[in-house]
Structures are given as C-alpha cells and as structure tokens.
Amino acid sequence: MKPAILIHGPTASGKTALSIEVARKYNGEIVNADSMQVYSELKVISARPDAEEMEGIPHHLFGHMPAGERYSTGIWLEQARAVIEDIQKREKTAVVVGGTGLYLLALVDGLSDIPPVPEDVRHEVLEISKKDGLRGLKIRLQAVDPEAAERINDNDRQRLMRAYEVWLATGRALTSFQQQRTKGVLNPDEWLGVALTPPRSKLYARIDKRFEGMLMEGAMEEARKLVDLGIDPELPAMKAHGMPWLSAFIRGEIDSETAAENAKRDTRRYAKRQFTWIGRQFPFWPRIPGTELSTRMRVISALYKEVDR
Incomplete structure (x- = not known):
C-alpha cells in the first residue's frame, strides 16, 4: 500500500x-x-479547482454537497475513508489536500465521538450570542467547560458556540468528549504530512489579488444565487471567505468597495489563524516555507523516500 x-x-x-504536481509524480x-x-x-468563492486546473487527475469530494446542508468533520471522515481505501486498493497514491486542519487531524489521529446537536439547540445558542455577544457566550462557557473556554480564542465565534451547544445538548463538556477519540483512518506508517508556511507578506498580497480575480470570475454572481436561494445564513456555506460581505452588498447594506476590502481583511485574518493552528496542532509536520x-x-x-521503504 502506497503511503498517502x-x-x-x-x-x-x-x-x-x-497537489496536482504530487499526484502526477506519484500516480x-x-x-x-x-x-x-x-x-x-461555491465554485469561485471557495477557489475550487476547475477541469483545466485538475489536468486530468482524478479529484474526490469536491463540489459534491448542496450548500443548504450542514457538513461536518464526521461526515467528511467517513467519506474520505471510503475514497482513500478505494484509491489504495487500486495501488494508487491518495493525495489529501486542504486548509481545514481538523479534517487532516481526524484522518491521522481520529475524531471525538460527539453526538449531533439538535437544530433547536443551535438556534438557542445563536440567539444567546446575538443577545449577549461573544463575551457573554464565553462567560457562560467558562461556568460549564472552563478548559474549553480557556483554550478557545475570545473572538472565535464558531468554536465558542460549538462548545456551548455541546454542553446544552448533552450536559457534558466538549472537553470530556475530546478525550475519547475514535481510531484514525491512516496509521502512523501510512502517511506523510507537510505544512506550507509561505512568508506572510507574500501570502497576504496573494490573498488580496486572488479575491480581486474571483470578483472578475463571477464571485458576486455566485453569491447572489446563494442569497436568492434563501439559505440559512448560519449554515457553513454562507460563511465562506467573503460570502458574508458579498451578501451584505447584495442586500444593499454596504457598497461594493467596502464588501471587497472587508472580505480581503477577514481572509487575511483567517490565514493568520491557520498559521497559529499549524504551529499548535501540527508541531511535527515538516514545514515548507519556500513558494517555488x-x-x-x-x-x-x-x-517520501523515507516513508516509502
């Protein structure tokens, strides 16, 4: 079996x-x-590779879910498991690529077995966050799960809400579930992981330039179609990079220049958090700072020579 x-x-x-170059070299x-x-x-807004970029290399788990459905790490893990096993059975190399670090951690370390959170609980926590703000939400979380409250950044709305949702739905702290993990898909000797860490100034400039390109390629039209579908703004797809600001422009709440600048700013901030995540969660993954x-x-x-022996 070839290492992933x-x-x-x-x-x-x-x-x-x-990923294209790696897939080409290693079949x-x-x-x-x-x-x-x-x-x-979310083709343009998510920067999903198109047919030309794929260059004939088979791609899996791209664009296969409707935006109106809630996707999760658990769903991805089971789908990825089936895909990777099939790739390996055909004696090919699975090249797993993406910026969602939790997916990759689940793949190699397993996933906490957290029960699904009912929609009414999600709605309740959302209303709490709107009424009391992130500070109020964190104070509530500190009372029931102090470990999670200490670990989660004060401005990380999604993770604060998730931790409090789990407590309301189960009566147990998120931390208690995270201490019980299912087995990962890949064993330690079955994969090689690398983290790209380009210079931040170059990356931030590329983020700005890429978003401008997205606008020229139809990001606004893509956002308009999603807004017209009436999808719940709290669903993950509606929080894609730039999507909240493009939606605000479409609703007439801000002008196009403000929407673009805010989208770029938030994406740069997200990239900064990803660097932090890599430092904390992937301490032993080799870094590749070069951009060529x-x-x-x-x-x-x-x-790869070291693991494929």
Whole structure:
C-alpha cells in the first residue's frame, strides 16, 4: 500500500498546484480536505479547482454537497475513508489536500465521538450570542467547560458556540468528549504530512489579488444565487471567505468597495489563524516555507523516500 501524502497550509498558499504536481509524480488521486470546496454552489468563492486546473487527475469530494446542508468533520471522515481505501486498493497514491486542519487531524489521529446537536439547540445558542455577544457566550462557557473556554480564542465565534451547544445538548463538556477519540483512518506508517508556511507578506498580497480575480470570475454572481436561494445564513456555506460581505452588498447594506476590502481583511485574518493552528496542532509536520513549486517538490520527494521503504 502506497503511503498517502497530506498537504496542509493556509488559504491561497498554493496547495492546489502542488497537489496536482504530487499526484502526477506519484500516480495519485486527489482527495479534498477543505470544508468549503465540498459545496457545489461555491465554485469561485471557495477557489475550487476547475477541469483545466485538475489536468486530468482524478479529484474526490469536491463540489459534491448542496450548500443548504450542514457538513461536518464526521461526515467528511467517513467519506474520505471510503475514497482513500478505494484509491489504495487500486495501488494508487491518495493525495489529501486542504486548509481545514481538523479534517487532516481526524484522518491521522481520529475524531471525538460527539453526538449531533439538535437544530433547536443551535438556534438557542445563536440567539444567546446575538443577545449577549461573544463575551457573554464565553462567560457562560467558562461556568460549564472552563478548559474549553480557556483554550478557545475570545473572538472565535464558531468554536465558542460549538462548545456551548455541546454542553446544552448533552450536559457534558466538549472537553470530556475530546478525550475519547475514535481510531484514525491512516496509521502512523501510512502517511506523510507537510505544512506550507509561505512568508506572510507574500501570502497576504496573494490573498488580496486572488479575491480581486474571483470578483472578475463571477464571485458576486455566485453569491447572489446563494442569497436568492434563501439559505440559512448560519449554515457553513454562507460563511465562506467573503460570502458574508458579498451578501451584505447584495442586500444593499454596504457598497461594493467596502464588501471587497472587508472580505480581503477577514481572509487575511483567517490565514493568520491557520498559521497559529499549524504551529499548535501540527508541531511535527515538516514545514515548507519556500513558494517555488520545484522547491516544494524537492522537499516532498526527499521526505517520501523515507516513508516509502
């Protein structure tokens, strides 16, 4: 069985081009590990690779979910398990690529077995966050799950809400579930993982340029179609990079320049959080700070020789 190759990195760091090159060299097929690229309606906004970019390399778990459905790490893990096993049975290399670090962690370390949270509980926590703000939500969380409250950043709305949702739904702290994990899909000797860590100034400039390109390629039209569908704004697809600000422009709440600048700013901030995540959650993954494709391939080739013995 050929070792899987896992590629992680912040948004706009060049993961797509690298994954194509890796798949070509190692007779591989690409498996998506990006939580927004799973949605069929988010082609431009999620920077999902198109047919030309794929260059004939088989791609899996891209654009296969409707934006009106809630996707989760657990669902992705089971789908990825089936895809990777099939790729390996055909004696090909699974190249798993994406910026959703939790997906990759679940793949190699397993996933906490947390029961589903009912929609009425999600709605209750959403109303609490609107009424009391993030500070109020964190104070509530500190009373029931102090470990999670200490670990989660004060401005991380999604994770604060998730932790409090779990407590309301189960009566147990999220931390207690995280201490009980299912087995990962890949054993330690069955994969190689690398993290792309390009210079931040170059990455931030690329983020700005890429968003401008997205607007030219139809991001606004894509956002308008999603808004017209009347999808719940709290669903993950409606929180894709730039989507909240494009939606606000479409509703007439802000002008186009403000929407674009705020979208770029938030995406840069997200990239910064991804760097932090890599530092904390992937401490032993080799870093590739270089941005040249040839440099990245040399690093992966050297590492792959060590695991493919």
